[in-house]
Amino acid sequence: MxxxxxxxxxxxxxxxxxxxxxxxxxxxxxxxxxxxxxxxxxxxxxxxxxxxxxxxxxxxxxxxxxxxxxxxxxxxxxxxxxxxxxxxxDTKSTAVVGVHLAVPRFTLALLDLRGRVLLEHKHEYDDLDPDVALTQVARSVRGLLADVEDRRILGIGVATGGWVDAARGVVVEHPLLGWADVPVRDRLVAEIGLPVAIDGHSRALVRAEQLFGAHVDRARSSIVQLFVGNVVDVAFATAGSVQQGPRSAAGAVAHLKIDDSTEPCACGKVGCFEAAVSERTLVRRALDNGAIDRPVFRDLLAAASAGDPRAVALLEERARLVGRAAAILLDLFDPDLLTVVEAGERLLPHCRAVLRAEVAAGSTAGAGSGQVVAGTSFPDHVLATAGGAVILDRIYASPTAVPGRFSRAS
Ligand SMILES: [Zn+2]
The missing domain is CATH 1.10.10.10 (Winged helix-like DNA-binding domain superfamily/Winged helix DNA-binding domain)
Structure with missing residues (x-):
């Protein structure tokens, strides 16, 4: 700037x-x-x-x-x-809390001001009702804070998939959680009494790449972030500024039609990107073909890592579809950096190769055009980093808003 x-x-x-x-x-x-x-x-x-x-x-x-x-x-x-x-x-006397709300778990973490994850816990929700779930999240955060007496906590960042209105601090819509218009920020501020900021997890990861990533110069110039989990979404930024859109809905690619998949989607159509590649879809298919015997996505990753051909085939197919979407995004935005968060890309070299090959084949720009396609800079703590980055971004943007050691928190 x-x-x-x-x-x-x-x-x-x-x-x-x-x-x-x-x-x-x-x-x-x-x-x-x-x-x-x-x-x-x-x-x-x-x-x-x-x-x-x-x-x-x-x-x-x-x-x-x-x-x-x-x-x-x-x-x-x-x-x-x-x-x-x-x-x-100062990575010693202060810290922030990162919260990531997903299904079926939420993640709580403590991060230092360089975005390094000091502690991380995952919790199952007692109930997905937003009131019950946020009360549980607040209780868990207070439990975490009780164990951290040697650091002053500067705030709480919350990241989640779905549609988030960062300015209002509201989860507008999160179909998998079943939430609509949930005022997450105000609820957590009321329960915990610390500053809280919330954003979509792809936007949060864009901010993390811009602050602490492996390619910060590129990320601060222009970046597209593609997140593939149970939820699929995209965020993009140019000149350091993350696009929100007038409805705070930028980056919704869940229902992009990218191939001839016949997977039914919750929207009523078939072949939507998210429906084709979501973890839930892969788990269901892996149960059908016998690659796993309980509905747990990390079992599918473990089976593929052990070389089970049924598991490998499912993840390769996903890598191919994700690579195709990435190629479209490269051509659409021409970013300096495109980062992909996808478990196969992260854990399985062969899936990474499939994804890269599909990007090279599918994008008109092709390889060697000055763009970089990379996995996330935070492979071991993607969700924790996303949560923490939401509040760290605020702190780095407006340090004067942080209460001083000797002043009262506002
Ligand atoms: Zn759809």
Whole structure:
């Protein structure tokens, strides 16, 4: 993001621009330290595009908020002045909670400010009724927090599949959970008393790739994220900005028709992308062909990893369909980076090869065009990272909104 450094009197700026301007330097410095730390204050200022003098107070503010700390282990010899003590992201005194709501489980995690997962638990819902389920989620979060006394918790990020209105903090529609217009954010704020932000999990993973991913420069330029689980959806961002759409519904590809599959879909049609590749569909087919003997998707992955040809065939077919969808997305958006979250791609080299071959064959741009197609940067903790990234993105965008160590949480 470029910073407008033209001299405009504060009174000439609309209120929102004044607010943004006030947070820019802290956000830019925090991001510079994330990317380059440990780094001297003067270098952080330079990288962020400011003079060393404009750093007065900024570093101390970020330290007070528990976002930065001084890195004594990297400090120079005694006598070197304080401005030369390097700054680094504070990964020790603060943390965030990541929540991912899926079916049939929800995931709770604790993440540090570099997005690293410190703790992760999965829970089965007692009941899918939103009131009962969110009460259970809140109780589980409070249980997690009770075990974490040595860190100040800066907020809770919630990610989920389906249709999420991030601005209102509402799950608009999640067919598998059976939820419609559920005010998740306000419910959790009321029950837990910490800042809460919610977004769709593909958008959350876009933000995670932009903050902490293996290809951050590409991700900050333009990225498409394709998520394939029980829910299938897409998110995309250009110039660092994630597309939401006026209905907050951008990225709905569940009912894209991508081949001649005859799988019936809940929408009443046949051959929709999500119906053809969802975990539920694969589990049902694997039970039918004898690859697994209980309806558990990870059993199918285990069977395929062990070389069961029935399991391998089902996952290869899915990789082919996902590759075809990815090729369409590449041609449609021409992103610098396309990341795919799909268990076969992640765990089975052969499925990864099938998916890549299908992308190369199906996209007009083809390989070697400057685009990168990659698996997620967070293969071991995709869901936990998605949840945490929702609130971490807010923190990195507006560090001044984070309560300081000595101020009351708002
Ligand atoms: Zn459909």
């Amino acid at each position: 470029t910073v407008d450094k033209t001299r405009t009197r504060r009174a000439d700026l609309p209120a929102q621009a004044r607010g943004r301007r006030a947070t820019d330097i802290t956000a830019d410095v925090l991001r510079a330290v994330l990317d380059h730390g440990p780094v001297a204050r003067s270098t952080a200022a330079k990288v962020a595009g400011y003079s060393a003098a404009s750093m007065t107070g900024v570093a101390n503010l970020l330290i007070d908020k528990g976002l930065l700390r001084e890195a004594p282990e990297a400090a120079g010899p005694p006598g070197v002045g304080r401005p030369h003590v390097p700054l680094t992201i």
